[in-house]
Amino acid sequence: MTAVLALDGLTVALPAGADRTLALDDVSFDLRPGEVFCLVGESGSGKSMAAAAILGLLPPGLRRTAGRVLLDGRDIAGLPDAALRPVRGARIGMIFQEPMTALNPLRRIGDQIAEMFRTHTDLAGRDIAARVDALLADVQLPAGLARAWPHELSGGQRQRAMIAMALALEPAVLIADEPTTALDVTTQARILGLIRDLQRRRGTAVLFITHDFGVVADIADRVAVMQHGRIVEQGRADDVLNRPGHPYTRALIRAVPSLLPPAPRPDGAGPPILTADGVTKVWRGRGLRPRVTQALRDVTLHLRRGGTLGIVGESGSGKSTLARCLVRLVAADTGRIHLDGQAFGVGDPRIQMVFQDPFGSLNPRRRAGDLVMQGPRLHGVGMAEARARAVELFGLVGLNPAALDRYPHEFSGGQRQRIALARALALRPGVLVADEPVSALDVSVQAQVLDLLAGLRDQLGLSLVFITHDLRVAARICDRIAVMKDGQVVEEGPAATLFADPRHPYTRALLDAVPGRGWKPPGVV
Amino acid sequence: MAFLRRYAASPAAVIGLVLLAVVLAMAASADLLFPRNPLALAGRPLQWPLANPRFWLGTDTMGRDIAAQLFHGARISLMIAGLATAIALAVGVAIGAVAGFYGGLADDVLMRVTEAFQIVPGFLLLLVLVAVFGSTLTTVTIAIGIVSWPATARLTRAEFLSLRQRDFVAACRGLGMGDVRLILAEILPNALPPVVVYAGVVMAAAILSESALAFLNLSDPNVPSWGNLIGAGRSVLRTQWYVSAIPGLAILTTVLAVSLVGQGLNDALNPRLRRR
Numbered sequence: 052m053t054a055v056l057a058l059d060g061l062t063v064a065l066p067a068g069a070d071r072t073l074a075l076d077d078v079s080f081d082l083r084p085g086e087v088f089c090l091v092g093e094s095g096s097g098k099s100m101a102a103a104a105i106l107g108l109l110p111p112g113l114r115r116t117a118g119r120v121l122l123d124g125r126d127i128a129g130l131p132d133a134a135l136r137p138v139r140g141a142r143i144g145m146i147f148q149e150p151m152t153a154l155n156p157l158r159r160i161g162d163q164i165a166e167m168f169r170t171h172t173d174l175a176g177r178d179i180a181a182r183v184d185a186l187l188a189d190v191q192l193p194a195g196l197a198r199a200w201p202h203e204l205s206g207g208q209r210q211r212a213m214i215a216m217a218l219a220l221e222p223a224v225l226i227a228d229e230p231t232t233a234l235d236v237t238t239q240a241r242i243l244g245l246i247r248d249l250q251r252r253r254g255t256a257v258l259f260i261t262h263d264f265g266v267v268a269d270i271a272d273r274v275a276v277m278q279h280g281r282i283v284e285q286g287r288a289d290d291v292l293n294r295p296g297h298p299y300t301r302a303l304i305r306a307v308p309s310l311l312p313p314a315p316r317p318d319g320a321g322p323p324i325l326t327a328d329g330v331t332k333v334w335r336g337r338g339l340r341p342r343v344t345q346a347l348r349d350v351t352l353h354l355r356r357g358g359t360l361g362i363v364g365e366s367g368s369g370k371s372t373l374a375r376c377l378v379r380l381v382a383a384d385t386g387r388i389h390l391d392g393q394a395f396g397v398g399d400p401r402i403q404m405v406f407q408d409p410f411g412s413l414n415p416r417r418r419a420g421d422l423v424m425q426g427p428r429l430h431g432v433g434m435a436e437a438r439a440r441a442v443e444l445f446g447l448v449g450l451n452p453a454a455l456d457r458y459p460h461e462f463s464g465g466q467r468q469r470i471a472l473a474r475a476l477a478l479r480p481g482v483l484v485a486d487e488p489v490s491a492l493d494v495s496v497q498a499q500v501l502d503l504l505a506g507l508r509d510q511l512g513l514s515l516v517f518i519t520h521d522l523r524v525a526a527r528i529c530d531r532i533a534v535m536k537d538g539q540v541v542e543e544g545p546a547a548t549l550f551a552d553p554r555h556p557y558t559r560a561l562l563d564a565v566p567g568r569g570w571k572p573p574g575v576v
Numbered sequence: 577m578a579f580l581r582r583y584a585a586s587p588a589a590v591i592g593l594v595l596l597a598v599v600l601a602m603a604a605s606a607d608l609l610f611p612r613n614p615l616a617l618a619g620r621p622l623q624w625p626l627a628n629p630r631f632w633l634g635t636d637t638m639g640r641d642i643a644a645q646l647f648h649g650a651r652i653s654l655m656i657a658g659l660a661t662a663i664a665l666a667v668g669v670a671i672g673a674v675a676g677f678y679g680g681l682a683d684d685v686l687m688r689v690t691e692a693f694q695i696v697p698g699f700l701l702l703l704v705l706v707a708v709f710g711s712t713l714t715t716v717t718i719a720i721g722i723v724s725w726p727a728t729a730r731l732t733r734a735e736f737l738s739l740r741q742r743d744f745v746a747a748c749r750g751l752g753m754g755d756v757r758l759i760l761a762e763i764l765p766n767a768l769p770p771v772v773v774y775a776g777v778v779m780a781a782a783i784l785s786e787s788a789l790a791f792l793n794l795s796d797p798n799v800p801s802w803g804n805l806i807g808a809g810r811s812v813l814r815t816q817w818y819v820s821a822i823p824g825l826a827i828l829t830t831v832l833a834v835s836l837v838g839q840g841l842n843d844a845l846n847p848r849l850r851r852r
Contacts (some may be wrong), residue, residue: 380746398752412743416765426751471747478751 054081054121055256056105056143056224061118061128063097063104063280074100074113076280082224085254087247089267089288092277093303093493098260100280102226104128105258106143107135123223141171144217148229150209154201160212161187161197167219186215190245207238211245218249225250228260235365236520240564243270262494264307265523265567268292276300293573306498307572308527310565312546316358316530322392323353324514325377325402325482330386332372332538346372347383348538354482359508359515361529361546363522363561369538370518371407374486377516378404390482400430400478407487409467413459419445419470420455426478437477444473449503465496469503476507483508484516489524501528522565526550534558582844589840595833599826603650610644614800618644622816636808636819645800646826652801653830656717657782663721664778668728669764669771675729676736677759687733690726698723702785706794713796716789720782731774735767769845776838780831787827802827 063075075097082088092098103109105120107130120128127138139145147153155163161183168179184194190211201209210230217225227246231239247270250257259270267274267288275285276297284297295301330350336342346369354360364370375381377388379397387394390402403426406412413422423444424437432440442452448469459467468488475483485504489497505528508515519525525532526546533543534557542555553559562568583589612618621639623631633643675686693701705719739745740763748762783802789795790803797804802823809819 375746378750380749397749400752404747404750406743406747408743412747414744414748414762414766425748425753429752474747474751 053083053124055084055123056082056258057119057121058101058105059119059121061101061104061120062116063100063109064114064116066112071279073280075104077118078277078280078282079118080275080282080285082256082258084223084256085250086272087250087257087259087270089271089274090258090260090277091262091264091267091274091303093262093495096277097280098262098277099228101277102145102228102258102260105226106139106145107132137171140167140217140222141220142222143224143226144220144222146210146213146217146225146227146230148232150206150213150233151201153213154209156201158201159197160199160201160204164197164212164216164219167216171220182219183215186219189218189249190215205238206234207242210234210238210242214242214245214249218253218255221253222255224256224258226258226260229262230259231266232261232263236522236566237365237560237564239266239566243566246270263566264292264304264494264572265565265570268567268570276303292570295573303495304572306495308498308501308523309572310523310526310550310568312526312529312550315545315547321356324356324391325354325516326387326389327352327373327377328387328389330373330376330383330388332369332376332381332383334372345538347376350386350535350538350540352533352540352543354514354516355531356514357508357512359517359528359530361525361532362516362518362535363520363525363532364535365520365561367537368535370520370535371486372538373535374404374484374516374518377484378402380404398429400426401480402482402484403475403478403480405468405471405475405483405485405488408491409464409471410459410491412471413467413474415459418456418458419450419462422459422470423455423473423477426474430478440477441473444476447476447507448473449499463496464492465500468492468500472500472503472507476511480513482514482516484518486518487520488517490519490521497524504528522550522561534561579844583840586840586843588836589843592833592836592840595829596837599650599654599830599833602647603654606644606647606651610641610647612644614644614648615640615798622812622819624816625818625822633822634818636805637812637816638808642805642819642822645805646802646823648800649802649805649823650826650830652713652799653783653786653803653827656713656720656786656801657779657834659717660720660724660782660785661775661779663718664724664728664782665771665775667721668725669732671725672729672732672734673736673759673764673767676733677740677755677763679737683733686729690729693723693726699785699788702789703792703794706789711789711794711796713799716786716795720785723785724778724782728771728774728778732767732771735770736763739763739766770842773838773842773845776834776841780834780838783827783831783834 059079061075061078062073065072065074078101090098090101104115115128119126122138122142127135164183164186165179168174168182183197187194187197192208192211204212231242234242243266246257261267271288273286274288274291275282278299284291284300291300295304328351330347332347334344334346350373352360362370362373372381376383420441423441427437427440441455445452445455450466450469462470489500492500501524507513517529529546531544532546532549533540534555536557542558549558553562617639618641619631619635619639621635621637623635625634626632631641631643633646636642671686671690675683701723702719705722706716709715745758745762748758786795786801787803787806790801791807793807795801795803805823806820813820
C-alpha cells in the first residue's frame with residue numbers, strides 16, 4: 052500500500068545556543084491509509100516538533116534545513132502559508148493536547164465545528180447544520196451540545212468536539228498530539244476507543260503522538276521511538292513493544308511500572324502513625340449564590356507506621372484536598388486528624404509534604420541549598436548544622452552537594468523534585484505526604500524518583516501517603532491503596548488484593564481503563 | 577550579568593539610561609557650576625539665549641539666570657519625584673500585599689479604601705490637599721505620594737493573589753513559616769518586578785504633577801523647580817517663549833528617560849514577553 056503521508060529525511064535546525072543543534076534529525080517514516088502510527092518519546096524528544104513541521108507550523112526561530120514532507124506524493128514542505136491553508140484542516144486534521152485552550156471560549160461548540168465547513172466549502176447554512184449534527188453523533192455527543200459553550204463541557208466532551216472538528220472534512224490524515232494526556236484515565240480509555248473506531252470506519256491514517264507506552268499498546272499498528280530528535284527504532288507495535296531492539300526503547304519500556312504490585316511487605320506493628328477520622332471538607336464560593344463543592348465526605352483512613360498508603364482517584368475526587376488536610380494546610384470542616392495519637396497544626400516537623408509540580412513548589416528566587424535549609428532554620432537549627440544537613444540530604448537524594456548554590460531553574464524536572472524531597476526530609480519527618488510527586492515527570496525519571504522514594508522510606512523508616520491518579524505508579528510503591536471518588540473512599544485494602552480482586556464497581560472501571568492493561572512489559576534485561 | 581546584557585540589548589533602554597544620567601549629572605553639578613542662589617537677580621530680565629555670554633540660556637522675567645534655575649531645578653524635581661514615588665510604593669505595596677495575601681474581609685476593606693482614592697481624579701485631589709495643607713516642598717511631595725499609591729496597591733494585590741496560590745507558598749507554610757516571613761521574604765521578592773517597572777510610570781507622573789501645580793502657582797515658590805520656571809514664563813509665553821520652553825524640554829527629557837528606563841527594566845525582567 053502506498054503511503055498517504057511520508058516524511059523523508061526531515062531535518063529542522065534549532066536556534067544557536069539551544070541544548071542541541073537539531074530539533075529533528077533525519078526523520079523518515081511512512082503513514083499508510085487506515086493505520087495508527089505512534090510517535091513515542093519523552094519530553095524534548097522532538098515528537099511534537101515533527102507534527103508541527105508537517106503542517107508548516109514550526110515555532111519562530113526554527114528552520115527546516117533538509118528533507119521532504121510528501122502528502123499523496125506531493126512535497127508540501129516549504130510551501131507558503133497560502134498554499135498550505137487548503138491542506139490544513141481539509142487534508143490533514145489535528146487534535147491538540149489541551150482541549151480547553153484549543154477551543155475558542157467565546158463561541159459555541161457547533162459554531163466552531165461549522166467554521167471548518169465555512170472555511171473550506173461552499174455549503175449552505177442548512178447543510179452545514181446537518182453536517183455538524185452528524186459529526187456530533189459520530190463522536191457520541193448529544194446534538195444539543197452544538198449550542199453549548201466550551202466551559203460547559205467536561206474535558207472529555209471538549210476533546211470529542213475537537214475530534215469532530217478535526218474529522219469534519221474527512222481528512223486523509225489525522226494528527227493527534229497527546230490527545231488524552233490531560234484527561235482522566237476512564238475518559239482517556241473512551242476517547243482512545245472513539246479514535247480507533249472512527250479511524251477504522253473512515254480509513255483515516257492517524258499519526259498519534261504520545262509519551263505513554265500503555266496508550267501505544269492499546270492503539271498503535273506501528274510505532275516509531277524518538278530520542279533527541281532522531282527516530283531510534285520503528286516497526287510493528289507488537290515487535291517494538293515485546294521485542295524492543297534499541298537500548299533506549301528497552302530502557303523506556305523497563306521504566307513503565309507493571310500493574311502487578313510487588314510482594315507485600317510485612318505490616319508495621321502497633322497503632323497507626325497517622326489517622327483521619329470522619330474528615331469532611333466543603334469549599335464555598337463567595338457571593339449571594341455561592342457555589343458549594345463537597346470535596347471530602349466522611350473520609351476515614353489509617354496509615355501504618357512504616358507503611359505506604361496510596362490514595363488513587365481521578366481529578367475532582369478530592370485526593371489533593373485530602374493531602375492538604377492531612378498536613379493541615381487546609382482546615383477540615385469536621386473530623387479528627389491525629390499524628391501519633393495527638394492533634395497537630397500546620398508546620399509540624401513530624402509530617403511534611405512533597406508537591407506535584409516541581410516548577411511551582413520551589414521559590415525561583417532562592418538557591419537550592421537555602422530551600423533545603425529553610426525548614427531547619429525556622430525550627431531553630433544553627434546555620435552551620437543546617438548546611439551540613441543540606442549537604443547530607445543532597446547526597447541522600449542523589450544530587451551533587453556542589454549544586455547547593457544553584458537556583459531551581461538550573462535543574463531539570465526530576466532534579467527539582469529531588470530538591471523538594473530533600474526540603475521535606477530536612478525536618479526529619481516521620482510521615483511524608485506526596486501529592487502526585489511523579490506525574491509531571493518523564494517515565495524514565497519517574498521510575499528513578501519512585502525508586503528513590505521507596506529507598507528513602509526503607510532507609511529512614513518513613514511512613515508514606517502517596518497520592519496519584521496513575522494505578523501503575525500506585526502498584527509500584529504502595530502497600531495499601533484507597534480509591535476515592537467524589538470525595539469518598541469507595542474501597543481500601545492491601546494493594547495486591549485490590550488489584551487482583553477489586554470489589555467496588557468504580558475500582559473495577561479504573562483498572563479496566565488503565566492503558567495497555569493487556570500488555571505485559573517484557574522482562575527485558 | 578545576564579540581566580545587564582538583556583537590558584543593554586534594547587537601544588531605547590540604553591538611551592533612557594544615558595538621558596537619566598545626564599539629568600542626574602545636572603543635579604549633582606548644580607552647586608559647582610552655579611554657586612550663587614539661582615533665585616537671585618542676576619542681570620537684565622528677558623535676555624534671549626546666547627545673547628549674553630554670561631547667561632547662555634538667557635534670563636527670565638525677573639532677571640534670574642535660566643541655566644542656573646534649570647540645574648538647581650533638576651535637584652528639586654528629581655527629589656520631589658523620588659520621594660513621592662517612594663511614598664507611593666511604600667503605601668501601595670504594604671496595602672496591596674496585605675489585601676492580596678489575606679483576602680476576605682481585609683481585602684474588601686482595603687480595596688474599598690483604595691477605590692475611594694481612585695474615584696477622585698488624581699490632580700483634583702492633589703489640588704485639594706495642597707489647598708488645605710499649604711504648598712511647601714514637604715507637603716507637595718507628600719501630597720503627590722498620597723495621590724499616586726492606589727495603582728501600585730492594585731498591582732501588588734494582583735501579584736499577591738496569584739502568587740499566594742503557588743505551591744512554594746504552601747510548601748513554606750508546611751515547613752512552619754509564619755505570615756510575616758511568607759509575605760516579606762517569600763512572596764514579595766517574586767511580586768516586585770512589575771512594581772519596580774511601574775515605579776517608572778509613577779515617577780514620570782510625579783514630575784508632571786509637580787510642574788502642573790507650579791504652573792498654577794500652587795507649588796512651593798521658594799525653590800527653583802522646573803514647574804515654577806514654566807509658571808514664571810506664562811505671562812510672556814507668546815513673545816519670550818523660551819522661558820517656558822527650556823524647562824519644558826527638561827521635563828520632557830526626564831519623563832522620557834524615566835519611562836524608557838522603566839520599559840527597559842520591564843523587558844529585561846520579563847525576557848519571555850520581549851521575544852514576541
